[in-house]
Amino acid sequence: MKTIGLIGGLGPESTVDYYRSLINTHRALDPKGDPPSIIINSVNMEYVLRCLEGKRLQDLAEFFVVELQKLANAGADFALITANTPHIVFDDVERRSPLPLISIVEATADRAQQSGFEHVGLIGTRFTMQATFYPVVFARKEMQIHVPKESEQEYIHERYFSELVKGVFRDETRRGLAEIIARMRDRNGIQAAILGGTELPLILRGGEAAGVPLLDTTQIHVGAALARLIG
Template identity: 30%
Template sequence: MRKIGLIGGMSWASTELYYRHLNKGLQMRVGTGCSAPILMESLNYCDLSRLSTPEQWDHAKEVLIASARRLEAAGATALMIAANSMHKVADDVAAAISIPLLHIVDETGEKMRADGVKAAAVVGTRNVMTEPWFRQRLVRHGLTLAPYDASRAEEIDRIIYDELMQGKVTEDSRRTMRTFITDIAKQDIQALVLACTELVMLVDPDANLLPVYDTARIHVAAGVDWILGDAP
């Protein structure tokens, strides 16, 4: 098996999901007596949360590059960043190391292209839903994306930052997300992209009439493929 590097802590709740499902995914493939070989660094999210200025993003880029280099030096053969939002600087991180970086947006886009999805809507934090780096990268895979609806952004951000990133799951927020998804599904789309690694704590991708592409689940599957040597 190949050893994979995981940059986490953004949030710890998301990192916990990654660690658990990398191991569960590997066990489903090779047997319950096995564990995934993972090198993980959990960063302090106090320094990386709700970034808005170029200076803050420059700092985040340097923090992630330093982390990636440490994981490579420790023996990681590929790298994963366990957060959608931090993939804004993923290309800079990838350029600073000599091992592959498994990009969460590309893995999701390739999966959707393979499934024949042409039109989708994105649900995540405000910066992921609104900033061009995420949307343009998905569009490269042949997708048309529904317009961003600003009316939901504040409540979705509250649920993600104030609850899910603290490991809290409430029935009120589950109902709110169910209502949002029902409304989104009325658009002329074929699928929904969960573009926040914590949203799967509230939204069951297998329990919706509209196909739901959970970026975290897809990213983890790519990680398992890498560990087992099924990815180039």
């Protein structure tokens, strides 16, 4: 069986969720099979954030190429970057990566297209909501991405790093996120919302918010990895 490599630590809570989801989903798909072989490289999230804040995208891409080489050296056959925001440099990293990569954005776009969605909301870090990597990929599949208003983006970003990344999940924040999704539904006519930060599925559970289906990027990414592994 091939070995899955994970670039983790972006942040720790979602890395644990990836590991648990890979094991549990594989068990559901193949109850009698051996569990998947997984190697995790937990990287420096603070360095990643400094690169993003300073718009040092070349440095960020180089960082991930080096960290992926460590996974390759350890025996991984392909890899996932277990966060949405680093996909801002995915194309550059993929060209230089020593391992085949599975894009969380491409996998999510495939799922949205299969579901028949045309207008899709996106919430995540400010870096993700203000970048073009989601809109570009979705536009290729004739879907439109909608993001929250600037004040709503600031609310999400602040709660993301002051609470979610630290493993703090408050009901007040859960309600606030659901209210933003509801306003996007009313304002933009979104048919689904992308949880474009891998900590978000840890607070928005149940598959929908304000009656809007949620696209859990962690589970979608895990599913794509296991399809590669088993297929």
